[in-house]
Amino acid sequence: MVPSLSKQQRAFAASLRRPDGPVPEDVTHPGSVPPIKRFNVYRNNVATAEIDALAATYPAVEALVGSEFFRATAREFAVQFPPRSPLLFRFGGxxxxxxxxxxxxxxxxxxxDIARLEWAQLQAYHAADATSVPIEKLGDIPPEDVGDVRFTFHPSTHLVRSKYPIVSIWADCTGRSELSPPDISASEDALVVRPAIEVNTRALSGGAGEFLAGLMRGQTLQSAADVAADQVSEFDLSLHLSGLFETGCVMAIERPTPGGNR
Amino acid sequence: MPIINPMIAAEIPSRAGVGLKAEHYEDILSVKPDIGWFEVHAENYMGDGGAPHHYLTRIRREWPLSLHGVGLSIGASQPLDQDHLLRLKKLVDRYEPGLFSEHLAWSTHEDIYLTDLLPVPYNRETLQTVCNHIDEVQTVLGRQMLLENPSTYIAFQTSTMSEVEFLSEVSKRTGCGLLLDVNNVFVSAANHDMSAHAYLDAFPLESVGEIHLGGHAPDSDDEGCLLLIDAHDRAVADPVWALYDRTIRSAGALPTLVEWDTDIPDWQTLFNEALAAEAILLGEKSADRRGAIAV
Incomplete structure (x- = not known):
């Protein structure tokens, strides 16, 4: 009986993902032996495309572990977490x-943590376009209301928190810095944002990560600053506030609603 | 989102173009090469914003654009991915490409994307499935599409017709045009011990709206015989140029794309491939596709 297309493709897909399995039954044999090498062209194409996609997304991870280890790891990952969208840039989250x-x-x-940073960079690369606001816009807010404003962030904004100096490590192993291997006892949070075309990655320290995390959760400027100051006694609000605006990550400043809770 | 600056005409001229690669964005925009058009893989421009759309918008202002899908999985027995179809519709509306093409292949099973263009058996059931899917694509996009002949490494016992018969029938039933990939013809003919000339003699050239050229890599099969891989990783091979020349002499000048997707060379090397295609197109009258191929 002629197998239906649906059954045939199910068997074909299963064989593709089983590296040592037989070729599907209805594949013709041009010679005397089953055409394993021919079928393996498809298996290799699938595996190579998956691994290459991960290598494109995770160059720093690859640099840290070496190409051979990376490709073996990527292959194992793709078996367990295969692509679920025809958009390959969605693969590997x-x-x-x-x-x-x-x-x-x-x-x-x-x-x-380096992988989380590189995934954030890819999300920022493809995020929607938007216009950032400069810090001068805060001047439009009546001084007594400034502590109650909340920020809306540029769609490309990502905060990656880590107990390791991930930005220094990332910059080091992707050739972006000349620094010697960093002291891994230090910690860095990373702010990833793409205000225009280029994705920028900035190390946050001195409570700036805590501050941004609060703001991104929707806390008011004052509450986020208080939480940061609780964590880091020398937290410098004006320094970190201007630092945030400089990155272009703020898209809008929301004033407190009149009569709303202060 | 509509493009604010006016774009030049959408229609793809009967000239050579190349597959647009991110590696060449800056060179293209600074050199402004005298090239007929560009083609992009639709899926690479399905993100929300950023560099891909920035550069494609700038390039589209100056050149006609063709949109080439690689992920619609038209040959799958399961229904088309409606989200993906809508993403395509959005891209078509935004960039107004002169041509839209996809492959006679499948790449998604259940919800797993198989990252390759997989072969289908050529029989009545596949024909019906493929025609239904193409009807749906053409209805949603509101335009004609082109269907590309695949490169294949295996064949199926359940095939009851030839690839050319299959493609001809799809084009006849759905009104879609065909994208003739001459390198794929050469690769498949070598891999299945068939004549590329016989394939082209039987091919309905009057339905062809676009030609693809690309490089292939030699390998060997289970019997130790030559097996060609459609790798797009090098220059177009001499026998493929010869087949192309023969095709153009017989069909007339057609929009011709050079694909180079892996081990991507510098811009000038790729541009030289387009110039080589243009040298063959030069002097041939443009194939009249009005009516047969509705652009």
Missing amino acids: DFAYFLSDFPPASQVPYLA
Whole structure:
């Protein structure tokens, strides 16, 4: 009986993802043996496209572990977390999670955080376009209301928090800095934002990560600053506020609603 | 979002174009090469914003654009991905491409994207499925599409017609045009021990709206025989140029695209490939596609 297209494609897809399995039954044999090498062209095309997509998204992870280890890891990842969209730039969002629980990668404790940073950079690269507002816009707010404003962030804005100096490590292993290997006892949060075409990555320290995290959760300027100051006694609000605006991550300043809770 | 600056005409001329690569954005915009048109993989421009749209918008202001889908999975037995179809519609509305094409292949099974263009058996059931899907695409996009002949490494016992018979029938039933990939013809003919000339003699050239050229890599099969891989990783091979020349002599000048997707060379090397295609197109009258191919 002629297998229906649906059954045939189910068998074909299953064979594709089973590296040592037989070729599907209805594939013709041009010679005397089953055409494994021919079928493997498809298997290789699939695996290579998956691995290449991950290598394009995670160059710093690849630089940290070496190409051979990276490709073997990427292959294992793709088996467990295959692409679920024809948009390949959506593939690989679980890579950091996978690395955090992948014993062979445990020797590089910050690997998963570097992967989270690179995933954030890819999201920023494709995020919607929007116009940032300059810090001068805060001058339009009556002084007594400034503490109650909330910020809306540029769609490309991502905060990646880490107990490792992830921005220094990332810059080092992607050739963006000449620095010697960083002191991994220091920690850095990363602000990723793409105000125009280029994706920018900035290290946050001195409570700036805590401050931005509060603002991104929708806290008022005053509450976010208070939380940051609780964590870091020398937190410098005006320095970090102008630092945030300089990155272009603020898209709008929302004034407090008249009569709303202060 | 409409493009604010006026774009030049959408229609793809019967000249050579190349597949647009991010690596060449800046060179193209500064050199402003005398090239007929560009083609992009639709899926690379389905993000919300940023560099891809920035550069494509600037390039579209100066050149006609063709949109080439690689992820619609037209040959799958399962229904088309409606979200993906709507994303395509949005891109078509935004960039007003002169041509839209996709592959006679499948790439999605259930919700897994298989990252390759997989072959289908050529029989009545596949024909019906493919025609239904093309009807749906053409209805949603509100325009004609072109369907590309695949490069294949295996064949199916369940095929009951030839690839050319299959493609001819799809074009006849749906009114879609065909994208003739001459390198794919060469690759598949070598891999299945068939004549590329016989394939082209039988091909309904009057339905062809676009030609693709690309490079292939040699490998070997299970019997130790030559197996060609459609790798798009090098220059177009001499016998493929010869087949192309023969096709143009017989069909007339047609929009011709050079694809180079892996180990991407510098801009000038890729542009030289387009010039080589243009040298063959030069002097041939443009194939009249009005009526047969509604642009």
